[in-house]
Amino acid sequence: MKAMIFFVALYLVALGSGCVKPNMVAYGGDQFDQDNPKQLKKLSTYFNAAYFAFSLGELVSLTILVWVQTHSGMDVGFGVSAAVMAMGLISLICGTLYYRNKPPQGSILTPIAQVLVAAIFKRNLLLPSNPQMLHGTQNNLIHTDKFRFLDKACIRVEQEGNQESAWRLCSVAQVEQVKILLSVIPIFSCTIVFNTILAQLQTFSVQQGRAMDTHLTKSFNIPPASLQSIPYILLIVLVPLYDTFFVPFARKFTGHESGIPPLRRIGFGLFLATFSMVAAALLEKKRRDEAVNHDKVLSIFWITPQYLIFGLSEMFTAIGLLEFFYKQSLKGMQAFLTAITYCSYSFGFYLSTLLVSLVNKITSTSSSAAGWLHNNNLNQDRLDLFYWLLAVLSFLNFLNYLFWSRRYSHAPSALPPPNTKEHHHNIP
Numbered sequence: 289m290k291a292m293i294f295f296v297a298l299y300l301v302a303l304g305s306g307c308v309k310p311n312m313v314a315y316g317g318d319q320f321d322q323d324n325p326k327q328l329k330k331l332s333t334y335f336n337a338a339y340f341a342f343s344l345g346e347l348v349s350l351t352i353l354v355w356v357q358t359h360s361g362m363d364v365g366f367g368v369s370a371a372v373m374a375m376g377l378i379s380l381i382c383g384t385l386y387y388r389n390k391p392p393q394g395s396i397l398t399p400i401a402q403v404l405v406a407a408i409f410k411r412n413l414l415l416p417s418n419p420q421m422l423h424g425t426q427n428n429l430i431h432t433d434k435f436r437f438l439d440k441a442c443i444r445v446e447q448e449g450n451q452e453s454a455w456r457l458c459s460v461a462q463v464e465q466v467k468i469l470l471s472v473i474p475i476f477s478c479t480i481v482f483n484t485i486l487a488q489l490q491t492f493s494v495q496q497g498r499a500m501d502t503h504l505t506k507s508f509n510i511p512p513a514s515l516q517s518i519p520y521i522l523l524i525v526l527v528p529l530y531d532t533f534f535v536p537f538a539r540k541f542t543g544h545e546s547g548i549p550p551l552r553r554i555g556f557g558l559f560l561a562t563f564s565m566v567a568a569a570l571l572e573k574k575r576r577d578e579a580v581n582h583d584k585v586l587s588i589f590w591i592t593p594q595y596l597i598f599g600l601s602e603m604f605t606a607i608g609l610l611e612f613f614y615k616q617s618l619k620g621m622q623a624f625l626t627a628i629t630y631c632s633y634s635f636g637f638y639l640s641t642l643l644v645s646l647v648n649k650i651t652s653t654s655s656s657a658a659g660w661l662h663n664n665n666l667n668q669d670r671l672d673l674f675y676w677l678l679a680v681l682s683f684l685n686f687l688n689y690l691f692w693s694r695r696y697s698h699a700p701s702a703l704p705p706p707n708t709k710e711h712h713h714n715i716p
Contacts, residue, residue: 306627306630309630311623311627312338313626314623317331317622319387319388320334331611332535332547336530336607339527339603340523340524343519343524346520347520350514350516353368354513396621402455403441403462404441405456406440410441410443410445411437413443415436415440419431422460423443423444424442431460434471435470435471441463443457468616468625469621469625471696472613472616472625472628474692475554475612475692475696476632478689479632479636481682482601482605482632482636484637484639484678485598485636487636487637488678489515489516492671493515493568493595494512495512495666496571496591497510499666499667500585500588500591501588502588515595516595518595518596519602520599527607546611548608550611550612551608551693552608553608554605554608554609554693555690556604557605557606558601558686559686560600560601560604562679562683562686564595564598564601565682566679567594567597568594569672569679572672574586574590576667576671579667580667606629610629613629614626647660648661660673660674
């Protein structure tokens with residue numbers, strides 16, 4: 289019974305987190321008018337501020353909350369977390385009168401399915417030479433030429449006495465939604481390897497820390513699990529500096545409201561992630577050689593560079609990805625595409641598990657020979673080689689990203705889908 293309650297609680301936490309994070313980011317972005325140049329500049333600041341808040345929360349959970357749980361018990365730690373979440377809910381409700389709100393528009397999945405079904409059903413029809421002849425075309429809605437086979441969902445077929453159903457005839461706005469989704473899938477897929485690297489910093493790198501000298505002083509040890517707080521400390525310091533100084537400086541040269549366009553920001557972050565694994569591989573080789581050949585234990589401070597580099601990489605990649613998906617969306621898709629960014633975390637961790645299994649299987653040369661990570665003992669395993677493998681995969685992933693980002697040219701409309709209205713209160 290206790291186990292069932294515990295697992296139900298864990299799934300509720302996962303469900304709540306999955307609902308809160310993407311919707312909170314998109315809802316905050318909705319408070320800015322993208323048609324106003326001044327507010328458009330503030331939108332980039334908002335994404336930086338939002339990730340700053342996320343990082344601050346992660347830092348508190350990895351330091352203060354861990355200390356509370358260690359000294360007062362896990363029940364107290366969960367109780368504190370619940371109390372803080374309740375305070376956050378009250379704070380959100382208190383600002384209800386000032387928010388810009390949109391009426392519910394239904395599931396985004398239904399229009400997507402309708403476009404695919406209609407396009408398949410009309411696959412043998414010829415597209416009109418003039419896009420203005422497509423159903424639901426608006427003069428102020430940008431029509432793109434990518435994935436033109438989807439435009440067949442907008443071809444009217446004359447039927448006596450009957451109108452075509454929504455599963456046979458779609459608007460251009462619906463088709464553009466699907467085009468955006470298909471266009472961003474390659475960009476999204478390139479972040480999966482990035483989150484696979486994050487998985488190593490939360491698993492194998494913690495194991496590295498346990499195999500090192502954790503003494504800060506004679507009486508104080510650094511908990512290896514708290515090493516995960518290093519990237520967030522860096523983010524808390526660098527994100528405000530980036531937004532306050534670098535963005536206005538870069539804006540003078542690029543003319544972009546965000547200083548650096550989101551796609552370039554993501555690319556720079558993916559490039560840096562490679563060096564995080566390079567640093568981890570070099571450290572593990574040195575740590576293992578010292579432990580096996582000289583019976584020496586390195587200080588845990590040697591592990592800092594791989595966390596610092598990844599923290600810098602995360603500042604560019606994660607925030608850039610949120611901003612990119614939000615700005616590339618038609619109205620009504622922001623929350624959906626923002627949620628996709630968090631799916632990348634799940635896929636990245638699943639890929640990490642798959643890689644470990646594959647590496648162990650491939651590197652086992654015989655029934656008696658163990659794989660690189662088989663022994664669960666860092667002095668016997670070859671974690672350094674696994675890190676080098678990840679560094680190579682990360683660099684190849686970066687090259688793959690360059691290919692897709694250069695081909696990406698979708699320019700969505702900022703207009704809402706047809707027959708939707710936006711209601712909001714004045715924002716002070």
